[in-house]
Amino acid sequence: MLNRRTVLAGAGAAAVVGAGAYALASDPSHDALAGELRAPRAPEADIASLVHFATLAANSHNTQPWLFSQQGTGIAVAPDLTRATPAADANSHHVFASLGCASENLALAAMAAGRTAAIDYAADDERVTVDLGADGAARDPLFDAIIARQCTRSTYDGRSVPTEDLKRIEATARMSGARLRIVTDRQEIEQVLEMVIAANTAQVGDPAFRTELKQWLRFSARRSVATRDGLYSPCSGNPAMPDWLARTVFDLVFTAKGENDRYAEQVRSSAGLAIVVSDASDKAHWVEAGRACQRFALAATALGIRHAFINQPLEVPALRGDFERWIGADVSPDLILRFGYAPPMPWSLRRPVEDVIV
Numbered sequence: 360m361l362n363r364r365t366v367l368a369g370a371g372a373a374a375v376v377g378a379g380a381y382a383l384a385s386d387p388s389h390d391a392l393a394g395e396l397r398a399p400r401a402p403e404a405d406i407a408s409l410v411h412f413a414t415l416a417a418n419s420h421n422t423q424p425w426l427f428s429q430q431g432t433g434i435a436v437a438p439d440l441t442r443a444t445p446a447a448d449a450n451s452h453h454v455f456a457s458l459g460c461a462s463e464n465l466a467l468a469a470m471a472a473g474r475t476a477a478i479d480y481a482a483d484d485e486r487v488t489v490d491l492g493a494d495g496a497a498r499d500p501l502f503d504a505i506i507a508r509q510c511t512r513s514t515y516d517g518r519s520v521p522t523e524d525l526k527r528i529e530a531t532a533r534m535s536g537a538r539l540r541i542v543t544d545r546q547e548i549e550q551v552l553e554m555v556i557a558a559n560t561a562q563v564g565d566p567a568f569r570t571e572l573k574q575w576l577r578f579s580a581r582r583s584v585a586t587r588d589g590l591y592s593p594c595s596g597n598p599a600m601p602d603w604l605a606r607t608v609f610d611l612v613f614t615a616k617g618e619n620d621r622y623a624e625q626v627r628s629s630a631g632l633a634i635v636v637s638d639a640s641d642k643a644h645w646v647e648a649g650r651a652c653q654r655f656a657l658a659a660t661a662l663g664i665r666h667a668f669i670n671q672p673l674e675v676p677a678l679r680g681d682f683e684r685w686i687g688a689d690v691s692p693d694l695i696l697r698f699g700y701a702p703p704m705p706w707s708l709r710r711p712v713e714d715v716i717v
């Protein structure tokens with residue numbers, strides 16, 4: 360019943376403290392803040408407004424590994440490596456992909472505020488810049504999906520996505536150096552699931568991975584609201600509970616079998632997989648893969664389609680080769696997501712913009 364990056368103190372811990380003692384639903388103070396962050400607001404071409412929309416992007420472990428600064432006519436997005444997760448992401452691939460997700464949101468917000476926006480990655484200082492141009496840009500409908508997008512880590516309803524919608528999503532996410540491979544063949548989905556389970560088993564058994572994950576889990580609303588980052592239990596369908604208790608039971612209830620069973624059910628309930636692939640494995644392409652991923656997520660959201668990540672086969676160095684052979688030598692795989700239809704889950708939080716503007 361447990362889900363990795365999610366929190367896990369699920370069924371086992373609930374049994375320990377007595378089921379129903381803690382709300383399965385999210386907490387009102389948490390939900391009010393999450394709602395405030397996603398309340399519709401008109402974008403403006405100033406750094407605070409644009410960064411607000413940028414930070415609503417998907418990002419690894421919700422560590423929000425980014426720092427924004429004004430740079431001439433544009434905004435620079437730099438990695439905050441103090442928020443990297445080396446046990447799950449040894450080479451910081453996910454940090455740079457997260458910068459790609461954020462810069463895509465930032466550019467969409469700038470355009471919605473009427474300014475043109477050009478995204479570039481500079482290898483010398485390892486920063487992404489979003490250069491803002493003259494007035495006159497058109498609002499992209501993807502902008503409106505920014506506040507409605509979330510990772511939905513639940514069992515989906517099993518319905519297929521119409522081919523027309525898949526084509527539209529694929530075209531929206533296509534970049535020059537990165538793109539999607541959509542997989543709807545059930546046999547291929549099973550092959551990927553097998554690799555997810557093998558890699559998940561390795562991660563659950565890795566003490567460094569467990570320690571790192573635990574550091575970013577937010578078991579209680581109080582802790583989540585205090586830090587405004589990390590992985591809040593109800594966002595993954597697990598009950599919130601006091602941190603002291605959850606930390607104690609975590610090691611007992613976070614098992615490979617529980618995790619793998621849930622992943623199997625979730626993947627099999629999905630309409631398909633979206634695999635983000637790029638032309639090379641370097642930081643520029645990781646950023647571009649993040650942009651493609653964010654565009655995929657926004658395009659899907661606009662069509663009422665949910666998504667969640669299942670990256671494990673790419674995160675365990677000893678098993679990554681299996682996935683690379685499966686996908687083929689002509690591309691470098693970056694991210695794996697599942698998609699389909701489901702009701703929304705509770706929303707994650709973000710730190711205040713003042714904390715990420717330097």
Ligand SMILES: Cc1cc2nc3c(=O)[nH]c(=O)nc-3n(C[C@H](O)[C@H](O)[C@H](O)COP(=O)(O)O)c2cc1C
Pocket residue numbers: 364415416417418419420421452453454456457460508509510511512589590667668669670671694707
């Ligand atoms: C590069 C990258 C890697 C991610 N990897 C995972 C993952 O392996 N498992 C998972 O459940 N979520 C993963 N996520 C999703 C984040 O946990 C999620 O975006 C974050 O918690 C914020 O929640 P939200 O997207 O619902 O706003 C990843 C996101 C990014 C951008």
